[in-house]
Every structure is written in structure tokens, then in C-alpha cells.
Amino acid sequence: xYEFTYRRAASIEDATAQHKKADDARFLAxxxxxxxxxxxxLDQASDLVDLGHLExxxxxxxxxxxxxxxAVTPHAIVNASELVQQKNPMLAKLAGSIGDPLVRNRGxxxxxxxxxxxxxxxxxxxxxxxxxxxxxxxxxPADDFFQGLFETALEEGELITQVSxxxxxxxxxxxxxxxxxxxxxxxxxxxxxxSGPRVAVTGAGPCVFxxxxxxxxxxxxxxxxxxxxxxxxxxxLSEDIHATATYRAHLITVLARRAVEEALI
Amino acid sequence: xxxSDTIDIKMIINGTEVSGAVxxxxxxxxxxxxHIGLTGTHVGCDTSQCGCCTLHMNGVAVKSCTILAxxxxxxxxxxxxxxxxxxxxxxxxxAFRDNHALQCGYCTPGMVMSALAIVNKNPDxxxxxxxxxLEGNLCRCTGYHNIVKAVAAGAKAMRS
Numbered sequence: 001x002y003e004f005t006y007r008r009a010a011s012i013e014d015a016t017a018q019h020k021k022a023d024d025a026r027f028l029a030x031x032x033x034x035x036x037x038x039x040x041x042l043d044q045a046s047d048l049v050d051l052g053h054l055e056x057x058x059x060x061x062x063x064x065x066x067x068x069x070x071a072v073t074p075h076a077i078v079n080a081s082e083l084v085q086q087k088n089p090m091l092a093k094l095a096g097s098i099g100d101p102l103v104r105n106r107g108x109x110x111x112x113x114x115x116x117x118x119x120x121x122x123x124x125x126x127x128x129x130x131x132x133x134x135x136x137x138x139x140x141p142a143d144d145f146f147q148g149l150f151e152t153a154l155e156e157g158e159l160i161t162q163v164s165x166x167x168x169x170x171x172x173x174x175x176x177x178x179x180x181x182x183x184x185x186x187x188x189x190x191x192x193x194x195s196g197p198r199v200a201v202t203g204a205g206p207c208v209f210x211x212x213x214x215x216x217x218x219x220x221x222x223x224x225x226x227x228x229x230x231x232x233x234x235x236x237l238s239e240d241i242h243a244t245a246t247y248r249a250h251l252i253t254v255l256a257r258r259a260v261e262e263a264l265i
Numbered sequence: 266x267x268x269s270d271t272i273d274i275k276m277i278i279n280g281t282e283v284s285g286a287v288x289x290x291x292x293x294x295x296x297x298x299x300h301i302g303l304t305g306t307h308v309g310c311d312t313s314q315c316g317c318c319t320l321h322m323n324g325v326a327v328k329s330c331t332i333l334a335x336x337x338x339x340x341x342x343x344x345x346x347x348x349x350x351x352x353x354x355x356x357x358x359x360a361f362r363d364n365h366a367l368q369c370g371y372c373t374p375g376m377v378m379s380a381l382a383i384v385n386k387n388p389d390x391x392x393x394x395x396x397x398x399l400e401g402n403l404c405r406c407t408g409y410h411n412i413v414k415a416v417a418a419g420a421k422a423m424r425s
Contacts, residue, residue, distance in 0.1 A: 006272060006289030006335045028333075035331045036312050038290075048289065052336050076325075100401030102316060102379065105325045106332070182400070 001038045005047040012057065012161060015049050016136055019157045022047035027159060029072050029111035032103050057110075057161065060084060065167055067091065071110025071160045079104065090171040090262075094125045094189070097175055099182060110160040113145070116152045116207065118238065119183040121175070123208035128189030128200035129171065132164045149206040168193050170222075172262030174255030178242055185243055186251040190214075190259035192222055199256060204237050204248040214256055223264070224257040274338040278303065279347030287334045294318045296334035297344060305345040305374050309403070316402030319375035320344045326382035328401070345374035348381075357381055360419030361412070368406035375402050380416040388424050392417065 009015030079096035197218035234245035275284035309317035383398035
């Protein structure tokens, strides 16, 4: 890694103040994506502002019909949380499918969302559940948050503080893991929410996206056969050594059905 | 503070307090191996995939190649060297030996540390629990079968 200045944040206010003072800082949460990125010299920072010691940025609560997860909560804690397992079990399942146990002990929800890796799991659950991202400056609906390949609505120095997930009527998560990296080659999160069904796809394109045709079909009848006749165009989907765009498009239909079946169990 | 300035850190490693001065970019595994001289924790891939560098930080199994040493300031660390009692191996280490769960041995420290994390969470894990629990550790020699047997045997020895 190129050298950088390490700064340990004492509070959320201190974290944003230290970030502002530096030339080109990054917030460091669990570091499971940021540190490998720096090691591979895909990114270079003048300063890292370590959030890892801020106990008040960790924790899970239920507030007004939503599960609220603070930004520096590791995936393993979300996966093991009785509250999440009870009220939003697919979110617990999603958190437990990320990476491996060692990565889940460190990687955080805020870090995952801020990074917006096209193959990350959390963006699909966040968009699929219609969550709200809270930052130190404002609240951002998931529909406005994810903007492109590794791009989000976050502005320079803006820090995710917590994410609020409305408790769905039912939900399911279909995921086809790349056997080597265990990232989802494609993941489809389906939820029946108070404001209607939502279908969010990760891994298939440059950024998580909703499939409105599928949502409309589910609004008529929340059942896997509602997808009969719906095909997904491979146009604009990712194509790489792991899978063609056509294969990914096909996986979306298969995994969406599985997610609906799971939601109905 | 300039990027090249060092940071004074201290932590408890295997029950002993240690201290040192590190750069911001120094990794926890580099501090433990190169500054403290405990070379049982290995670096395999250096990209958080292989798990050779697994140790326990504040009771949680983590990949020490992807944690900054400065972040671990004040932490309690257990490495593979902290398990045996003198010449008497920890039951999990003994189980790896008894079940021929290693060939070259490079991944073994990380495997043993992950195995203990599995047992800490569930004293009587099924083979499936063990295989899922070892997903962050790669072994290129054994095909995993004997490692899974060893973890089950180690868990059983630890229960008795």
C-alpha cells in the first residue's frame, strides 16, 4: 500500500471533521473492501479516518416498524441478531451469505453500501426492501442512493450513520454464488412491502437495479408463476469470464422465482 | 501528522503486553510477524481470500492481513502460538495431527484458529457447520476432508 495518514475518529463529528481536514481521505469501517483496494493500488488515499472504534455507530434496533442498523455493524452481528431473524429474516440471511465468516466478522453494512460494488449483496436487500440510508447530513431513499458502478449519492465527506429497513410482509433472496469468490454472480431480492412488491437485482449489471415488469406481475399475484412469459433482456448486463450477459439475464428469472418461492414459505 | 510519521501502539498478544511504533499502513500481520517475531501467523494471498493469517482479535476470528496494526491498538490478540501449554498441544492442534489434517502445513495456523472460532460458537458442530465455518480458509493440499474430521474430533476433545 502507498503510505497514508491514519486517523482514529473519536466521534461521528470528529470523523467528518478529520475527513474534511485531509486532502483526499477515505472513511475506514471494516476495511474488507477498502484495504484490498488500496493494496492493489486501485485507489490511493492521503488519509484514512478509522470509524472502527465508534461503539455508537454499532447496533440494531426496531423503530416505527423498521429495523435500524447502524453503519459500522458487522455482517455477522446482523446475521446472528434475533431481532433481525424474527422481523426481517431475509435480511439476516443476506448478511450471512456475504463473503466468509472471517470477512463477516469485520465487514460492515455502511462500508458495503458506500462502496456499492456491483456484485455486493447488501445493495439488493437495501433496494429490494425500500430502505432509507441515513447520513450525517440527510436521509436518502434507496431508490436514489445507488447511481452506477461503485457510485452512490454520497457527497465528498458525507458519512452513512445508519440504514432503516421497513419490515416487509414477506421476502425472499435468490442467490447464485460464484464458486470461487462467493460473490453473487446474480442475486435477486424480492419483497412484498406495504407500498407494493419490489424486485432488486445485484451482480447482473454495473449497479443494482429494480425489475418493474416483475414487480407489476407480483402486484397482480404474488406467486412464481406470475413470471411466466417475462424475459429479461441481456442488453446492458455485465459480461465477463464468469458469465455472459445472456446467462445472467436467464439467472435473474430463475432466481426471482426461487426468491418468491422462499418468500411464500 | 505526516503520512510517514509512526504511531505508537500496544496490544496484548497471547496474554503478554507488547508495544511498537508502526506506520499507518502497517498491517496487523506485519506487526505480529516482523515487529513482535511471532511467525506462526502466515501470509498466503495477502488479499483476504486464503485465511492463513487468521487470528482472534477481541475474541473474534479475523484476517490479520486486512486489518491495520494501528486499528488493533489496545486489542487482545490470540495467535496460534498462544494455544499450546508448553509442549502440550491444544486439543484442536492434537486433533489436526491425529487426523492427518495437514500436508505442507502452510494453511494450518489459520485453519486451527478458524476451527476454534467454530467451536466457540457451537461446541458440537455438524460436518456442514464445519465446512461452512471454514469457507474463509483455503487449503491446496488436503482436499479438506481430513480437516473437517479433525475439527469434529477437536471439538469432541474440547467438550470432554
